[in-house]
Amino acid sequence: MSKINQGLQKIAPVTIAVAMTVTSVLPAQAAVQVASDREMGITTAVPETYAMLLGPRSTLPTVMIPEFELVFSDSATSQITRVLKGATRECRALASEYRASCAAAAFKRAASAASRPDYRAARSALNKASRDLSRLVSRNADRSAPTIGSGRKKYKAVKKAAVRAVAKQAISIISETQTKLLRSSGSVKRKTHYKRIAQAVGSTKVIFRS
Amino acid sequence: MVRAAFLFVVLVLAGLTATEAAAEKRVALVIGIADYSTVPKLKNTINDSRLIADTLRGLDFEVTNFADIGKADLRVAIDRFAFVAETADVALVYYAGHGMELGGQNFLIPTDATASNRSDVASQSISLDEVLRAVDKARQLRIVVLDSCRNDPFSSPDDKSLTVVNIDPGSSGTRSDGLAPPSPDRGTLVAFAAEAGKVALDGAGNNSPFAIALANTLKTPDLEIGLMFRRVRDSVLQRTGNSQEPHTYGSLSGNPYFLAGRSAEINVLDKADRKNAWAVLRPDQEEQLLALAQDGDTRALKGLAYMRLDPKEKRYNPEESVALLKKAAAAGDAEAQFELARLYERGIGVPQDIEKALEHYWKAADNDFADAVNDLGFLHFQGGLGIVRDQKKAIGLFEKAAALRHPEAMFNLAALIDDGIVPGKSAEDSARYLYESLRSGNEDVLKQLSDNPRMFKERTRLALQKRLADQQLYSGSLDGQFGPQTKRSLRRAYGIEE
Numbered sequence: 272m273s274k275i276n277q278g279l280q281k282i283a284p285v286t287i288a289v290a291m292t293v294t295s296v297l298p299a300q301a302a303v304q305v306a307s308d309r310e311m312g313i314t315t316a317v318p319e320t321y322a323m324l325l326g327p328r329s330t331l332p333t334v335m336i337p338e339f340e341l342v343f344s345d346s347a348t349s350q351i352t353r354v355l356k357g358a359t360r361e362c363r364a365l366a367s368e369y370r371a372s373c374a375a376a377a378f379k380r381a382a383s384a385a386s387r388p389d390y391r392a393a394r395s396a397l398n399k400a401s402r403d404l405s406r407l408v409s410r411n412a413d414r415s416a417p418t419i420g421s422g423r424k425k426y427k428a429v430k431k432a433a434v435r436a437v438a439k440q441a442i443s444i445i446s447e448t449q450t451k452l453l454r455s456s457g458s459v460k461r462k463t464h465y466k467r468i469a470q471a472v473g474s475t476k477v478i479f480r481s
Numbered sequence: 482m483v484r485a486a487f488l489f490v491v492l493v494l495a496g497l498t499a500t501e502a503a504a505e506k507r508v509a510l511v512i513g514i515a516d517y518s519t520v521p522k523l524k525n526t527i528n529d530s531r532l533i534a535d536t537l538r539g540l541d542f543e544v545t546n547f548a549d550i551g552k553a554d555l556r557v558a559i560d561r562f563a564f565v566a567e568t569a570d571v572a573l574v575y576y577a578g579h580g581m582e583l584g585g586q587n588f589l590i591p592t593d594a595t596a597s598n599r600s601d602v603a604s605q606s607i608s609l610d611e612v613l614r615a616v617d618k619a620r621q622l623r624i625v626v627l628d629s630c631r632n633d634p635f636s637s638p639d640d641k642s643l644t645v646v647n648i649d650p651g652s653s654g655t656r657s658d659g660l661a662p663p664s665p666d667r668g669t670l671v672a673f674a675a676e677a678g679k680v681a682l683d684g685a686g687n688n689s690p691f692a693i694a695l696a697n698t699l700k701t702p703d704l705e706i707g708l709m710f711r712r713v714r715d716s717v718l719q720r721t722g723n724s725q726e727p728h729t730y731g732s733l734s735g736n737p738y739f740l741a742g743r744s745a746e747i748n749v750l751d752k753a754d755r756k757n758a759w760a761v762l763r764p765d766q767e768e769q770l771l772a773l774a775q776d777g778d779t780r781a782l783k784g785l786a787y788m789r790l791d792p793k794e795k796r797y798n799p800e801e802s803v804a805l806l807k808k809a810a811a812a813g814d815a816e817a818q819f820e821l822a823r824l825y826e827r828g829i830g831v832p833q834d835i836e837k838a839l840e841h842y843w844k845a846a847d848n849d850f851a852d853a854v855n856d857l858g859f860l861h862f863q864g865g866l867g868i869v870r871d872q873k874k875a876i877g878l879f880e881k882a883a884a885l886r887h888p889e890a891m892f893n894l895a896a897l898i899d900d901g902i903v904p905g906k907s908a909e910d911s912a913r914y915l916y917e918s919l920r921s922g923n924e925d926v927l928k929q930l931s932d933n934p935r936m937f938k939e940r941t942r943l944a945l946q947k948r949l950a951d952q953q954l955y956s957g958s959l960d961g962q963f964g965p966q967t968k969r970s971l972r973r974a975y976g977i978e979e
Binding site: 469 | 851852853855856859862863864870887889892893896897899900925929936
């Protein structure tokens with residue numbers, strides 16, 4: 272197995288759960304269910320990427336809505352998560368036509384957070400997501416609308432009429448990224464961060480591994 | 482610069498800053514005996530003990546220093562030290578005086594020993610075993626230095642003059658509290674000033690060459706503890722024209738440890754980061770480690786392996802880690818077997834292989850490596866890694882690990898006793914294990930008992946309060962309720978003074 276793949280497989284696990292939900296209304300804080308992860312007791316962080324992109328509930332399309340789930344196994348992973356979570360908050364606050372651009376910038380920043388040698392595959396996937404999202408924004412750019420923000424957080428608007436279509440495509444870009452990350456990081460069970468503490472079977476007590 | 486960068490990364494990312502890092506607790510008992518009543522007097526031993534005491538104080542040790550002490554007082558001192566050592570990270574005993582060996586055991590001879598032959602003296606002396614028991618509960622590192630091979634006051638042609646260090650746990654028998662005898666392979670070093678049967682020089686000046694070498698080397702910044710004793714040996718050989726060679730027995734754990742210098746900051750890192758901290762080793766010491774590894778030294782093999790398991794490090798090479806650990810494991814190193822099992826379980830540096838993981842967990846457990854025993858207990862209780870749930874077997878494993886004083890196992894066992902599923906054990910036993918688990922520095926226990934005391938039944942809580950009161954750690958009412966006073970007492974038991 273290549274070192275890159277193995278690198279991701281270890282202390283840098285990124286587990287992605289793709290929750291297929293066909294609904295027009297999604298609760299703001301969707302709980303993420305990943306069967307195999309549960310036993311492993313992996314804690315979840317859910318940057319609501321789709322919410323970041325799609326805006327308020329009423330505009331949600333009836334398509335699959337992917338969600339992120341990152342494993343807090345170490346500081347680097349949590350750094351990436353922090354970036355994405357922060358971006359979610361930030362992007363949500365913007366008007367919907369700016370959100371795809373905001374997402375592109377967020378992934379770029381997350382990629383910089385993945386600077387360690389073993390995060391190469393993750394970095395490359397995050398960078399590609401950022402590039403693809405930027406291209407998507409360019410293709411649908413609204414030249415008459417102002418660019419907002421500054422520095423690394425400069426956002427362009429897409430045409431209002433294109434917002435939903437852009438959102439759909441953005442989702443598929445992100446899904447693809449997720450699949451890439453999932454594939455390169457291997458199966459969930461290989462994650463280094465197994466559960467140290469568990470509720471003892473048939474008891475209300477907790478017991479500990481070494 | 483790279484090392485500084487690494488230290489910064491490790492300390493900051495591990496959630497510690499210089500101000501937040503919990504300070505280590507280092508305790509030492511230093512004894513020097515010169516003025517013997519019937520046995521020949523010694524010259525430099527008191528000077529030597531003072532030198533070492535001062536050196537250790539300079540290294541932030543809380544030192545208790547005794548000169549010319551009799552047996553009864555020495556025993557009291559050792560008992561007090563044993564209690565204090567329980568919440569210490571490092572416990573060190575230095576003894577300079579007469580010592581002798583009898584029947585495979587080593588003895589420290591106090592001032593008032595009056596017998597005229599070896600066997601009588603033994604009965605009036607303190608055994609090395611007692612001293613080992615006293616340091617045994619220290620959490621990270623245990624060192625006993627016997628600067629006691631001056632002249633043998635009872636030497637005769639028939640005597641076996643071999644100084645034998647009895648570190649085999651089996652020979653000391655079980656203790657009255659049911660816990661196993663001290664197991665130095667978990668990190669206890671015994672250092673003798675000279676080889677078995679040889680004499681340690683008193684020195685021409687005020688201090689012996691061994692004491693001088695030890696004092697100087699202890700202070701050396703950024704010198705890893707395993708390499709430190711080697712340097713003491715080399716220094717003494719040099720000072721004595723190769724006539725005296727100090728010896729060490731027992732073994733250190735695979736965690737790196739530094740007594741002095743900036744590197745000492747890594748001593749307080751938590752489990753995962755601590756092993757990786759071998760990377761702070763200076764190049765010349767890493768060279769030494771490589772050479773030792775070539776010779777098959779298992780601690781060196783482990784150190785090199787752990788360095789290569791840190792993804793933040795340029796040396797990151799998990800496959801090589803596996804290869805190094807395999808060598809150490811094949812040589813019988815139980816810690817290496819355990820760490821290798823973990824890598825197989827997680828698929829790091831090697832494809833995931835649960836069967837091999839379990840095989841290595843069992844190897845380590847059969848070698849009495851407590852981490853492995855506890856993990857197998859956990860897996861059998863929960864039914865993980867394809868193991869069929871077996872409560873009885875799990876309890877047996879937890880009992881074994883608890884007897885080895887494994888912090889988590891002691892808690893686990895306490896929990897199951899409280900649940901009523903451990904035959905023959907009572908609330909008092911549960912409380913005893915909870916107490917010992919706290920004393921061993923298990924932070925999770927402190928957290929569980931503080932935040933969630935009702936997880937345990939009232940009679941267990943009451944029994945724990947009684948135990949804390951017996952140890953003068955609690956003076957509130959014995960009602961089984963864990964109010965602020967009880968919680969404060971739990972923290973004191975754990976080792977937090979407020």
